[in-house]
Amino acid sequence: MGSSIGKRRLARRAAAVFPAVLATGCTGPQSALDPAGREAETVAHLFWVMTIGGAVIWVAVLALAVYAGGLKRQPVSEAFAFRLIVWCGAAIPTVILAALLVYGLYLMPELRPWTREAAAEPGLKGHVTGEQFWWRVRYDLPEGAVESANEILVPVGRPVHLTLTSPDVIHSFWVPALAGKMDLIPGRTNRITFTATKPGVYRGVCAEFCGESHALMALTVRAVEPEEHARLIAAEARPAAVTAGAGLDLFIAKGCAACHTIRGTPAAGTVGPDLTHVGSRPTLAAATLPNDQAARERFLRHPDAVKPGIRMPAYDMLPPAEIETLARFLGDLT
Amino acid sequence: MFLHGARNETLWPLMGPPTVWALHFAAVYGWAAVACAKATPDDSMFLAARWGIGALTVVALAMIAYAGYRAWQIWGFGRFDPPHAAGTETDRRRFLGFATLLLAGLSAVSVIFVGLPALFIAECTW
Numbered sequence: 338m339g340s341s342i343g344k345r346r347l348a349r350r351a352a353a354v355f356p357a358v359l360a361t362g363c364t365g366p367q368s369a370l371d372p373a374g375r376e377a378e379t380v381a382h383l384f385w386v387m388t389i390g391g392a393v394i395w396v397a398v399l400a401l402a403v404y405a406g407g408l409k410r411q412p413v414s415e416a417f418a419f420r421l422i423v424w425c426g427a428a429i430p431t432v433i434l435a436a437l438l439v440y441g442l443y444l445m446p447e448l449r450p451w452t453r454e455a456a457a458e459p460g461l462k463g464h465v466t467g468e469q470f471w472w473r474v475r476y477d478l479p480e481g482a483v484e485s486a487n488e489i490l491v492p493v494g495r496p497v498h499l500t501l502t503s504p505d506v507i508h509s510f511w512v513p514a515l516a517g518k519m520d521l522i523p524g525r526t527n528r529i530t531f532t533a534t535k536p537g538v539y540r541g542v543c544a545e546f547c548g549e550s551h552a553l554m555a556l557t558v559r560a561v562e563p564e565e566h567a568r569l570i571a572a573e574a575r576p577a578a579v580t581a582g583a584g585l586d587l588f589i590a591k592g593c594a595a596c597h598t599i600r601g602t603p604a605a606g607t608v609g610p611d612l613t614h615v616g617s618r619p620t621l622a623a624a625t626l627p628n629d630q631a632a633r634e635r636f637l638r639h640p641d642a643v644k645p646g647i648r649m650p651a652y653d654m655l656p657p658a659e660i661e662t663l664a665r666f667l668g669d670l671t
Numbered sequence: 672m673f674l675h676g677a678r679n680e681t682l683w684p685l686m687g688p689p690t691v692w693a694l695h696f697a698a699v700y701g702w703a704a705v706a707c708a709k710a711t712p713d714d715s716m717f718l719a720a721r722w723g724i725g726a727l728t729v730v731a732l733a734m735i736a737y738a739g740y741r742a743w744q745i746w747g748f749g750r751f752d753p754p755h756a757a758g759t760e761t762d763r764r765r766f767l768g769f770a771t772l773l774l775a776g777l778s779a780v781s782v783i784f785v786g787l788p789a790l791f792i793a794e795c796t797w
């Protein structure tokens with residue numbers, strides 16, 4: 338008795354909570370159902386057409402099964418059975434499949450990088466390389482190329498045209514709120530075009546298993562108004578804010594410069610992410626950690642504990658004071 | 672392959688429409704892949720592939736239509752109802768005709784679906 342009341346209450350509570358969970362699960366910075374870009378809107382539209390259409394057909398088939406199995410007790414005539422098979426078994430499915438095929442094909446130039454006008458007249462051109470387990474980002478500006486990592490700044494309302502590749506294994510570039518997926522394949526250059534329609538910070542992920550830390554290979558896309566975008570990109574193009582001092586000396590002495598570039602300093606390594614403006618990024622290590630002093634210290638001490646299989650050595654042998662200095666220096670690189 | 676024997680029924684005509692479908696499928700996939708692999712900036716290869724796939728689709732549909740018509744004839748233009756299950760030569764021929772006609776319908780729809788992308792996709796990513 339008591340347990341059944343308990344169960345009922347549980348069921349009622351679940352019924353109240355479930356839609357809320359569903360609803361919050363569908364919004365936010367990483368949801369294809371909360372589109373903030375033209376291509377993502379098309380994907381979301383396709384999703385709803387398929388879901389609702391599928392639900393209607395499912396209900397109709399179930400209703401027919403209930404009718405045939407429970408309500409109507411006598412067999413139908415042979416002529417009726419024949420018409421049922423011809424219409425519901427052949428004609429209608431063929432028409433629905435043909436309509437879906439035409440609709441899907443019609444959407445493709447919208448979704449895929451074939452949209453020529455966007456390719457010809459982009460608001461931003463860039464090149465993204467997926468590497469285990471982070472994103473190398475290059476803005477191709479009229480004034481020249483600017484290197485960055487793990488964050489892409491895009492202008493709202495202007496097509497963004499990215500070329501995609503990888504030096505190691507296949508990755509996939511997916512920012513659900515902005516566009517569909519596109520793979521990054523070694524030895525190939527793929528393209529993706531998308532247009533953000535709402536300012537905001539969106540989260541993207543690697544959508545093709547690429548190793549131990551695949552699930553920790555995310556990125557941030559910040560969509561801002563074009564004037565703001567021009568300002569941010571100009572800031573990104575400048576050399577580092579700090580080009581001397583104890584932090585930089587340690588950075589060079591401890592070998593970080595072999596893998597990392599800080600423009601305006603002798604550090605010119607290209608194995609890892611460009612750190613020229615790492616302090617201005619909202620997150621650290623491909624959107625895995627918040628970008629604060631504690632997280633930076635933890636990351637430097639044990640990068641492999643943060644991201645298994647990471648291609649950066651641990652620096653836990655450095656005295657805490659040096660780790661602190663390095664982490665503070667990185668934070669100052671705005 | 673499309674010809675039903677005058678007296679002795681044979682299974683070959685049954686395979687006619689699906690065979691056309693299979694050949695069309697292979698040709699379309701092969702042509703599109705080669706055209707995209709050798710794509711030139713002026714897109715002439717791809718344009719040729721689009722028209723070529725269109726032509727192949729028309730030819731395939733014509734062959735299936737012919738096979739379908741012959742099958743319809745063998746079946747008796749719908750004058751006799753299935754299932755044609757008696758162990759007689761007439762019933763065997765009608766059954767084969769009817770089955771071939773249904774396969775022709777399926778093959779025609781498939782050939783259209785396979786050829787349709789050429790109508791929409793205007794460019795390949797190289």
Ligand SMILES: [Cu+2]
Pocket residue numbers: 467468469470507508509543544545546547551554
């Ligand atoms: Cu990856």
